[in-house]
Amino acid sequence: MIDVQLEVKENPNKKPKPDPENLQFGKMFTDHMFTMEYSRDKGWFQPQIVPYEPITLEPAAMIFHYGQSVFEGLKAYLTEDGDVQLFRPEENLKRLNRSNARLSIPPVSEELMLNYLKQLITVEKDWVPSAEGTSLYIRPFIIATEPSLSVAPSKSYKLMVILSPVGSYYPEGIHPVSIQVEDHFTRAVRGGTGTAKTGGNYSAGYNAQESAANQGHAQVMWLDGVEKKYIEEVGSMNVFFKINGQVVTPELNDSILEGVTRKSIIELLKEWKFDVVERKISMNELYQAYESGHLEEAFGAGTAAVVSPIGELSSGDQSMIINGRQTGELTKSLYSTITGIQTGKLPDPFGWTEKVE
Numbered sequence: 045m046i047d048v049q050l051e052v053k054e055n056p057n058k059k060p061k062p063d064p065e066n067l068q069f070g071k072m073f074t075d076h077m078f079t080m081e082y083s084r085d086k087g088w089f090q091p092q093i094v095p096y097e098p099i100t101l102e103p104a105a106m107i108f109h110y111g112q113s114v115f116e117g118l119k120a121y122l123t124e125d126g127d128v129q130l131f132r133p134e135e136n137l138k139r140l141n142r143s144n145a146r147l148s149i150p151p152v153s154e155e156l157m158l159n160y161l162k163q164l165i166t167v168e169k170d171w172v173p174s175a176e177g178t179s180l181y182i183r184p185f186i187i188a189t190e191p192s193l194s195v196a197p198s199k200s201y202k203l204m205v206i207l208s209p210v211g212s213y214y215p216e217g218i219h220p221v222s223i224q225v226e227d228h229f230t231r232a233v234r235g236g237t238g239t240a241k242t243g244g245n246y247s248a249g250y251n252a253q254e255s256a257a258n259q260g261h262a263q264v265m266w267l268d269g270v271e272k273k274y275i276e277e278v279g280s281m282n283v284f285f286k287i288n289g290q291v292v293t294p295e296l297n298d299s300i301l302e303g304v305t306r307k308s309i310i311e312l313l314k315e316w317k318f319d320v321v322e323r324k325i326s327m328n329e330l331y332q333a334y335e336s337g338h339l340e341e342a343f344g345a346g347t348a349a350v351v352s353p354i355g356e357l358s359s360g361d362q363s364m365i366i367n368g369r370q371t372g373e374l375t376k377s378l379y380s381t382i383t384g385i386q387t388g389k390l391p392d393p394f395g396w397t398e399k400v401e
């Protein structure tokens with residue numbers, strides 16, 4: 045274990061903690077952040093914990109022009125014993141480096157980054173909310189900072205980690221949502237950037253998201269960009285279907301984002317001796333399964349919600365009502381098991397959790 049004691053510049057103006065009953069997602073940030081710089085001659089240098097405050101960049105900084113950036117998202121949970129723990133943070137750091145590689149950003153040391161994350165969270169320990177379903181959201185990200193309009197990788201970068209206390213995704217209990225299948229816009233294609241967590245992927249999805257919202261749907265389901273036939277993801281979540289007892293999730297195909305929640309669900313289902321497969325699944329197959337009464341459950345999977353049951357799936361003039369718009373039994377079990385492990389209420393036989401101190 046590498047142990048580098050970071051310099052902490054303490055924030056003299058500490059904010060009052062938010063009302064735990066009214067936490068929104070990503071609207072409020074803690075008193076401190078982690079920052080680190082990169083230059084070609086020094087590599088990654090000057091890791092530090094500083095007050096959360098605006099940063100200064102030149103208008104020519106490359107992030108503003110060609111979008112060279114990556115990010116991650118994970119959470120810290122307070123256990124009943126008062127410990128703070130992370131859920132599979134190594135997976136997020138591995139993925140950060142995979143995103144870096146795709147965006148021509150230099151890699152970071154995963155071991156050092158985990159140590160830095162823990163030190164930052166330790167400084168901000170009092171910000172980890174304790175109410176049921178709440179957590180401290182962790183957003184590491186990297187931006188290109190070189191002032192240059194050349195269409196080429198930046199020679200300098202800034203890595204930051206900001207923290208935001210977040211409320212329960214389900215303040216009124218877990219409930220199924222309505223989803224619109226997107227038949228025009230594309231999120232990602234093989235060989236593109238869909239496998240990386242990089243900013244532009246998300247803004248490119250706003251058009252579809254807005255049209256789904258205008259028609260009363262909570263999210264968009266994305267199809268493959270070439271044939272518009274195969275299911276890829278739902279919103280910013282991976283997707284699972286339970287069909288005639290078998291659990292199916294789209295296989296990693298160089299355009300789907302490989303979620304940590306997705307991976308955990310697959311591992312858990314295998315442990316539970318479920319038949320779980322990663323393969324191509326078309327809208328046509330799904331509709332056939334629905335028509336024959338075999339489409340039993342459907343849900344999205346991601347860090348924010350853990351699982352988000354799908355109650356209705358609407359595609360053109362076809363609409364499927366799944367499990368009578370009720371949350372399925374398997375969806376419920378996955379939710380309670382994963383959140384139980386994350387918060388320390390259930391034992392962690394997989395070694396998925398990691399204490400920060």
Ligand SMILES: *Cc1c(COP(=O)(O)O)cnc(C)c1O
Pocket residue numbers: 117241277279280281282301302303304305306345346347348
């Ligand atoms: C982050 C993300 C996911 C879910 O990943 P988790 O690691 O489970 O949070 C799925 N799809 C997209 C497009 C994402 O950005």
